[in-house]
Amino acid sequence: MRTLRRSLALLPVAAVLLLWEGLARAGIVSDFLLPRFTVVAGRIAEDAARGVLAIDIATTVVRALCGFAIAAVAGTTVGIAMVRSGWVRWFFDPIISVGFPTPKIALLPIFMLWLGLGDASKITMVAVACFFVIASNSFAGASGVDRQLVWSAKSLGASERAILTEIILPAATPQVVTGLQIALPIALIVTLVTEMILAGGGLGGQLLEAQRFADSVGIFAAIVEIAIAGTLLIHGVRLARRRLLRWHEESRGGAAG
Numbered sequence: 001m002r003t004l005r006r007s008l009a010l011l012p013v014a015a016v017l018l019l020w021e022g023l024a025r026a027g028i029v030s031d032f033l034l035p036r037f038t039v040v041a042g043r044i045a046e047d048a049a050r051g052v053l054a055i056d057i058a059t060t061v062v063r064a065l066c067g068f069a070i071a072a073v074a075g076t077t078v079g080i081a082m083v084r085s086g087w088v089r090w091f092f093d094p095i096i097s098v099g100f101p102t103p104k105i106a107l108l109p110i111f112m113l114w115l116g117l118g119d120a121s122k123i124t125m126v127a128v129a130c131f132f133v134i135a136s137n138s139f140a141g142a143s144g145v146d147r148q149l150v151w152s153a154k155s156l157g158a159s160e161r162a163i164l165t166e167i168i169l170p171a172a173t174p175q176v177v178t179g180l181q182i183a184l185p186i187a188l189i190v191t192l193v194t195e196m197i198l199a200g201g202g203l204g205g206q207l208l209e210a211q212r213f214a215d216s217v218g219i220f221a222a223i224v225e226i227a228i229a230g231t232l233l234i235h236g237v238r239l240a241r242r243r244l245l246r247w248h249e250e251s252r253g254g255a256a257g
Helices: 003-009 010-027 037-050 052-084 084-100 104-115 119-143 147-155 160-198 202-212 214-242
Strands: none
Touching: 010 037, 037 052, 037 084, 037 214, 052 084, 052 160, 052 202, 084 119, 104 119, 104 160, 104 214, 119 160, 147 160, 160 202, 160 214, 202 214
């Protein structure tokens, strides 16, 4: 039954691909503007056979995950610390309030000046872009913990460390994971944008190179490859969420996360 549901979920994607192929074969637009999907798929297969596809995907994903990991540690720590410490909240609250709505890509020229055009500037850009989402969700999760539970634990003599590890962290975990789940696609998007601006390989660099040489098949192939990589990352984080929150009521209730 689960296999049938998954197969049905792929029908809209298959319909779009069939429509794409049909429009291209009908000659409504030129092959340059809309190459056939079968031709694009052939380019992807060719890239995979030459090993280029694996290298580009690995380059982009590693950059995205490195920046994401830095943001996950820093954002979760800051978000929870803002609830536990008035001084931390006093310092970071205005920074997050100003930084959250600011387009982070505007900081890229600064990182280029400081860190150059290599991986360091790309990873830093990803970390900064993801930090605010993760910190905000971690703060919201820790703030939503029932105060009576904390007061009861304190009255029973629980230490601050015990309160943090036994009450606040478990209660805040669903919201923290939600922040991570939102931040991961942002990490991939920012990585692709920085690769297109700074070059240096990866899927974004492949797309930039195809654009420079007016290679329409290469452009569409890169877009499909990016979509595949993004889909795999999203499904991976959904699976991780279900396993991590196996104990939580959303898993017991059958929520997909």
